[in-house]
Amino acid sequence: MGSFLSKAKSSLKSPAPEKSTMAPVAFTQHVQAQTEFKPPLIANDNAFLGDVAVSTDATAPISAGFYRLEKGTPLVYEYTYHEMKIIVDGEFTISDETGQKVHAVKGDVFYFPKGSKITFSTESFGLGFFVGQRKEGAA
Incomplete structure (x- = not known):
């Protein structure tokens, strides 16, 4: 039976790969964004995004x-x-309505699901890089 299957597989022809009709698309670079980009104030007198x-x-x-x-x-x-966040500098205390509470430091990665209510605080400062499933400026 094994030789039958290998013969059957070898007789099947793979379709030719499709050629892309799309024009090449360039990537975007933001040089030194972690240190050079200054996010605007969004809340209170200490929260910037x-x-x-x-x-x-x-x-x-x-x-x-x-x-x-x-x-x-x-x-x-x-x-x-939905959002993912990596702490890139400083520290945060992050808690949610379930009672979960952590001290977050550089290198920690978080997933905040849609509908979660999160409290961020810090004794010094914290900087996080986020990726969210939302339109520009919809935070």
Whole structure:
């Protein structure tokens, strides 16, 4: 039976690969964005957030940028979209409505599901890089 299957497979012809009719698309670079980009103030006097890069896909938009929190008033944020965040500098205390609470530091990665209500605070400052499933500026 094994030789029968190998003969049957070898007699099947693979379709020729399709040639792309789309024009090449260039990537975008944001030089030194982690240190040079200054996100705008979004809440209180210590919470800053700004989109650096956004997709052009209208059906499944993606936005990426930086969130910075300085010592002071905690930020409570309810996510209306899915987001991933990596802590790139400083530290945060991050908690949610389930009672989960962590001390987040450089290198930690988080997933905040749509509908989660997250509280961010810090004793110094924290900087996170995020990627969210949302349109530009919809945070």
